[in-house]
Amino acid sequence: MGLVHLLRAVTVNFDLLGAEFAARNGLHPTDVRALIHLLDAARDGTPATPGWLGRQLRLNSAGTTALVDRLERLGLVRRERDGADRRRVLLEVEQKATELGWAFFGPVIDKVVATAEGFEADELETVRRFLTSVLHATQQMRSL
Structure with missing residues (x-):
């Protein structure tokens, strides 16, 4: 249970950092x-469509559209047409978001x-x- 409590503490701290950033x-x-x-998604080479993002965040279509519109207005995300399928829109993170x-x-x-540099390779693998x-x-x- 000690590991569970440590994970929870790390999660809470990252969540608080995210809230402060927001x-x-x-x-x-x-x-x-x-x-x-x-x-x-960009790092993994996963095409990020609005539908995909909505599923990740468990948002309906209207909520996803409002989210993407807001991020686009702030200059953090842009919509791009998929070169392979012009009907599909892909979401790209703008440099401004990365810099922030x-x-x-x-x-x-x-x-x-x-x-992490203070740990041995086998410890990091564990x-x-x-x-x-x-x-x-x-x-x-x-x-579930």
């Missing part, structure tokens, strides 16, 4: 989650990276395996 930048916490999903994120989260990311398993368990609970 407040400083005139965003809703859902906006921040949307940006995270879009950045993760790094300006705020960069110091904590640097500290986490520095902390942590990675553990966190991946926890992630999968929580994702399964979301689909």
Whole structure:
């Protein structure tokens, strides 16, 4: 249970950081989650459509449209036509969003990276395996 409590504490702290970032930048916490999903999709090579984003955030079509409109007005996201299927719209994170994120989260990311550098490769692999398993368990609970 000690690990569960530590994970909860880390989650709460990251959530508080996300809320502070949102407040400083005139965003809703859902906006921040949307940006995270879009950045993760870009990193993984996943095409991010409004429908895909809505499923990730569990928003209906109207809520997703309002979210994307808001992020687009703020210059954080843009809609692009899919080159392979012109009927499909893809969402792209603007450089401004990335810069805002790094300006705020960069110091904590640097500290986490520095902390990880103090561990051996096999220790980090164990942590990675553990966190991946926890992630999968929580994702399964979301689909219930």
